Every structure is written in structure tokens, then in C-alpha cells.
Amino acid sequence: MPVPFDDNPKFAEYAHPERLVSTDWLAARLSSDDPGDLVVVESDEDVLLYDTGHIPGAVKVDWHTDLNDRVVRDYVGPEQFARILGERGITRDTTVVIYGDKSNWWAAYALWVFTLFGHPDVRLLDGGRALWVAEGRELTREVPAPVLVEYPVVERHDASIRALKDDVLAHLGRPLVDVRSPGEYSGELLHMPDYPQEGALRGGHIPGARSVPWARAAAEDGTFKNRAELEAIYLTEQGLAPSDDVVAYCRIGERSSHTWFVLTHLLGFEHVRNYDGSWTEWGNSVGVPIEVGSP
Amino acid sequence: MTPAEAGTPLPEALGTIAEDFTSLSVRDRLTLLLEFSDELPELPERYQGHPELLEQVHECQSPVFLTAEVEGADDAVAPPDRRVRLYFQAPAEAPTTRGFASILHAGLDGLTVHEVLAVPDDAPFRFGLGEAVSPLRLRGMAAMLARIKRQVREAVT
Numbered sequence: 006m007p008v009p010f011d012d013n014p015k016f017a018e019y020a021h022p023e024r025l026v027s028t029d030w031l032a033a034r035l036s037s038d039d040p041g042d043l044v045v046v047e048s049d050e051d052v053l054l055y056d057t058g059h060i061p062g063a064v065k066v067d068w069h070t071d072l073n074d075r076v077v078r079d080y081v082g083p084e085q086f087a088r089i090l091g092e093r094g095i096t097r098d099t100t101v102v103i104y105g106d107k108s109n110w111w112a113a114y115a116l117w118v119f120t121l122f123g124h125p126d127v128r129l130l131d132g133g134r135a136l137w138v139a140e141g142r143e144l145t146r147e148v149p150a151p152v153l154v155e156y157p158v159v160e161r162h163d164a165s166i167r168a169l170k171d172d173v174l175a176h177l178g179r180p181l182v183d184v185r186s187p188g189e190y191s192g193e194l195l196h197m198p199d200y201p202q203e204g205a206l207r208g209g210h211i212p213g214a215r216s217v218p219w220a221r222a223a224a225e226d227g228t229f230k231n232r233a234e235l236e237a238i239y240l241t242e243q244g245l246a247p248s249d250d251v252v253a254y255c256r257i258g259e260r261s262s263h264t265w266f267v268l269t270h271l272l273g274f275e276h277v278r279n280y281d282g283s284w285t286e287w288g289n290s291v292g293v294p295i296e297v298g299s300p
Numbered sequence: 301m302t303p304a305e306a307g308t309p310l311p312e313a314l315g316t317i318a319e320d321f322t323s324l325s326v327r328d329r330l331t332l333l334l335e336f337s338d339e340l341p342e343l344p345e346r347y348q349g350h351p352e353l354l355e356q357v358h359e360c361q362s363p364v365f366l367t368a369e370v371e372g373a374d375d376a377v378a379p380p381d382r383r384v385r386l387y388f389q390a391p392a393e394a395p396t397t398r399g400f401a402s403i404l405h406a407g408l409d410g411l412t413v414h415e416v417l418a419v420p421d422d423a424p425f426r427f428g429l430g431e432a433v434s435p436l437r438l439r440g441m442a443a444m445l446a447r448i449k450r451q452v453r454e455a456v457t
Contacts, residue, residue, distance in 0.1 A: 051362070052433045053395035056334045069434040106393060 007126070008034070008041040008100035016131075018232040020247075020273025024266075025131045025229070026102055028140055035062060042099050044151075047134065048115040049106040050259075058144035060104070060137060064093040064151065068111045068259065072118050078282075080161065086122050087156040094151025097125065097159075104130035104137065108220070108227045114262040117279055121161045129266065132228040139226065166265070168252045168278040170286055173211065174293065180245055181214035182253040184264045185284065189256070190216040192297035195288070205288030209297040211254065215243055216300045219260040222267045235272055247274045254280035254287070308420040314407030322428040329432040336406065337399035343389050354389060355451065359443030362394030364401065368448045370413060370455040379456035380414035386448060396433055400441035403427070404448065416452050419445065 011030040016022035026034075034040050045063040047055045055065040066072065071089050074081055081089070095101060101124065105112035112129055119127045130137070138144070163169075168176065188194035192208030210216070221238055224230050230238075239245050251274060253261040258281030268274040280287075287293055310318055321329050347353055347367070354365035369385040386409045388401035408416055424441035 051394055051396050052437065053330060053334055053337060053399060054393065056330065057337070057392065057395045069436065070432075 007098075008043050015231055019271040021270040023126075024128050024270040026128050027131050028137050028142065031060070031102060031130055032142055035060070042096070044093060044095050044099050044101050045130075046093070046095075046101055046103045046112075046115065047105055048103055048111045049134070050111055051106065054106055054134075056146065056148075058146055061143055061145045061147070062149055063104075064149060066093070066103075066115055068114055072115060080118055080121060083122070083158045083160055086161070087158045090124075090156040091154050092151070094149075094154055095156060096154050097157055099126070101127045102130055103127065104133045106134050108135070108223050108263070109133035110219075110259045110263055113266045114259040117166065117262040117265055120166060121163060122159050123162060132226055135227045165276075166269075166278055168254075168280040170280075170282050170290060170293075172278070173252055173254075173280050173282075173287070176250070176252050177212060177294070179213075180249050180251045181211050182243075182245075182251060182261075182264060182268075183210045183214040183216050184219040184253055184255045184261045185210075185216075186218055187216060187299065189284070190214075191299045192295075205284055207288045207295055209288070209295040211287055212294050212296045214254075214296075217243060217264070219255070219263045222264065222271075229267065229271060232271065235267060239268065239272060245274075247272060248276075249274065250276040252278050252280050254283040256284045257281065258283050308418065310423055310426065311407065311411055311415050311419060313411075314403075314419070314423065317403055317407050318423075318426045318428075322426075324428075326428075326432045329428055333399040333403075333429065333432070334395060336402035337395040339406075340388060340390065340398045340402040341405065343387055347387055347389070351389070354387070355447055357440065357444050357447060360390075360394070360397050360440035362391060362397050364388070364390045364394065364397050364440070364444070366401065366444060366447060368416075368451040368455070370452060373455075380412060382413050382456065384411055384413060384416045384448075384452055385409060388444075396437060397440055400424070400438075400444060404441070404444055408448070413452055413456050417449055419449065421445065 010023045011026040013027050016025045045060050046066050047059050047063045048066045052067050072080055103112040103116050109129055112133055116127050116129055183190050190210045195205045195208050222230055253264045255261040258279055261279050265277050265279040268277045351365050354367045357364040366388045371383045386405050390398040390401050424438050430438055
């Protein structure tokens with residue numbers, strides 16, 4: 006039986022309210038007698054954070070060691086994806102709720118990768134790990150031992166939500182959203198403030214990209230801003246329309262997954278692609294056009 | 301000072317830790333790293349609340365600070381034989397980084413200046429952690445080691 010949606014009034018305003026759950030909803034669901042076919046997944050920047058304590062029953066999916074291919078710079082293929090999910094007790098019918106650190110960057114990234122494989126019911130925990138912790142909710146170090154289930158081997162469908170470098174070159178002149186910090190956008194910084202230099206040889210942004218740092222979509226407590234606030238940023242201020250063909254990018258595609266989620270599921274944009282090659286590819290590519298300077 | 305090259309053995313305590321890690325399965329290496337993370341000593345009182353007295357490791361993806369003290373500067377001990385004391389601060393939200401710091405603390409704290417400077421620069425890659433946490437994340441440990449050695453070198457010259 007499908008797990009019901011969270012009918013939180015804040016979510017009801019969004020284009021796809023079924024993509025979010027609140028901490029209240031999740032806590033109630035987990036403590037109910039019959040939580041249903043629900044698996045909670047934690048996905049963090051720090052590979053050990055889950056192990057220090059996580060939502061009871063949650064399993065870990067690491068963005069790097071689980072979702073990325075070990076050799077090629079790409080996501081895992083269908084067999085590997087099926088194995089990773091099957092080991093975690095996730096079938097194609099399971100409702101997956103993902104949460105993580107850093108305002109859900111990696112959770113949104115994992116959700117986006119699950120979407121590449123067309124997983125039907127995948128939701129984000131609004132506010133992520135930080136809100137769950139701030140509210141003093143239960144954490145445990147007990148790692149669940151899910152029964153191995155069969156997840157089907159399904160093709161990855163990149164085209165509709167993922168842009169590769171050539172797609173971006175063909176897209177120039179249409180809306181691009183650069184979600185990095187202003188210093189990265191202007192070219193002064195080659196990485197996030199306080200983050201390691203990850204080896205981009207050129208600073209700046211893709212020509213024509215608008216600078217809309219991802220964090221503008223998040224409230225102080227890490228939850229998403231409400232629909233009216235988001236529309237004021239992306240529609241009124243930036244002049245984007247839900248029918249626009251939009252590409253979002255950052256450094257390696259995690260922060261732009263957050264913005265992809267906002268545009269697609271909260272504001273109902275129909276054609277948003279995440280360019281996961283992002284600046285670590287564009288800023289190193291020979292001969293591609295670059296702009297520098299502030300917006 | 302001879303350069304610390306690949307192939308140079310690790311100091312005994314650090315070498316034992318490396319053996320402990322590499323003898324485990326990849327999954328158990330993460331568990332051991334968590335134990336190290338849990339055991340990172342607190343900063344002594346004189347450093348608490350004073351990040352400006354410590355050096356930030358900018359290569360790490362979280363706010364990590366460290367300092368290396370060299371003991372016995374005023375007595376008759378020759379600089380290479382003076383003892384090194386290491387202090388780290390890393391947030392609970394960054395357990396991997398805490399684990400790296402804790403490994404370096406357990407393996408290097410109390411060694412002599414000579415011994416610390418002789419630690420090979422590739423030491424962080426000898427724990428079999430590349431497979432467990434990804435090589436990308438190991439760069440933070442290499443950066444901590446480099447900053448420790450630089451501080452120690454500066455303290456005795």
C-alpha cells in the first residue's frame with residue numbers, strides 16, 4: 006500500500022507537494038504501528054556522519070562511494086544501482102525519504118540520481134539532518150540489517166534532467182542558473198569559500214548564466230522557503246518562467262541538485278536539467294567560452 | 301634534513317595504526333575511523349574558544365583547526381630531540397575529518413621533532429582509506445600532515 010503524502014499546508018502550495026515530508030510527519034510515521042513500505046536514506050557530504058548517529062531505521066547512501074562509478078566520471082550503471090537499492094531493502098514500489106547534511110545538498114543530489122533511474126516515489130525531508138537534530142529528535146548508531154530485496158535493473162534516463170557539456174554548449178543563449186557563491190561566479194574564487202581548491206584552471210561562469218546562489222532558496226533552519234518567496238526570486242527577480250528550458254550548475258552538481266529540486270518540484274518547471282560536470286568540467290575544458298565578473 | 305620520501309617507514313605508533321586499518325575489510329575500516337573520530341581529545345583549556353591561536357586547515361571541507369607545539373625550547377635538549385604536541389579542533393558534524401585528526405594525534409603526538417619531520421608525505425595514503433572514504437576526501441589528511449610538519453619546522457628554525 007502506498008505511503009500517504011504529507012498534507013502539511015506549506016507543502017500544499019508547491020507544484021509537487023508529494024516530494025517533501027516534514028520532520029513531524031516522518032517522526033509520526035516511524036513511530037506508527039504500520040509505517041508502510043518506507044525506507045529512510047541518509048546521504049551526506051561526510052561519509053561517516055551517518056555512523057555517528059542517524060534517524061532510527063535509516064540506511065546510508067554515499068554520493069561518492071555508492072552513486073558515482075569508481076573509474077569513469079559518471080553515475081553507476083543500472084546493475085550497480087539495482088544492487089545498492091536492493092541491499093538497502095528498497096524495491097521499485099518503496100517510498101524513499103532522503104535527508105542529509107549541508108541543507109540537503111547531497112540528499113537532493115541522491116534524489117536526483119534516483120530520478121535518473123526513474124524511481125517513482127522519492128521524497129526529501131524538509132530541513133534535512135540539521136533540523137531533525139535541532140529539534141532534539143532521536144538518533145541512533147544502530148545500523149539496520151535490511152532483508153535483501155529485488156530492485157529491477159532499469160536503464161538510466163539522463164536526457165530529460167541531466168545536461169552534459171555538449172548539451173550546455175548547444176544551450177548557450179537560453180537560461181542558465183549558476184548556483185555557486187558570488188565569488189565563484191565572478192571568477193575571483195576557484196572553489197567555495199573555505200573549501201579545497203578542486204582543480205579548475207579557469208575562474209568565472211558559463212556565458213549568460215544568472216547568479217542565484219542555492220542558499221537563497223533555503224530558510225534559516227535549512228527548510229525550503231515557501232512558494233511565494235521562491236517565486237519572488239526565480240520568477241519576479243530572475244524573470245524565469247516555468248515553461249523555460251533551464252540548466253543549473255555549480256561545481257560538481259550537488260548544490261545545483263538543490264536548485265534543480267526547487268525549480269522542478271517546488272515551482273513546477275518542466276524542463277530543468279542539472280549540469281553535473283559543472284565548473285570542475287567547464288573551467289578545465291579547452292576552448293569553451295567563459296565570462297568573468299559580477300552579475 | 302633528508303626529504304621524507306615514499307617508501308620511508310612510518311613511525312612505530314602510526315605504522316601500527318596503518319596495519320590495523322589495512323588488515324580490516326573496507327567496511328570495518330570505516331568503523332575503526334569512527335572510533336578514532338570519537339576519541340579525538342578535546343582542546344586544552346588555553347585553546348578553547350581561541351581559534352585564532354590555531355591554524356585552519358583550508359583544504360578540509362569543514363572548519364578544522366590545528367596547532368603543533370614543540371616542548372622544551374628553553375632547556376638543553378637539542379631541537380631535533382624536542383617533543384611535539386599536537387592539538388586539533390574539528391566539529392562533530394565532520395566525523396571523517398575528526399577521524400583523520402585523531403589518527404595523526406594517536407600516531408604522532410609526543411614524537412620528537414626529528415621523527416615528525418621524517419614522516420613520509422604519503423603517509424595518509426597508507427591506511428587503506430581511499431577505498432573506504434574515496435581518495436578525494438583523503439586530501440584533507442595530507443593537508444593536516446603538511447601543516448603539522450611546516451609548523452614544527454618553523455618552531456625549531
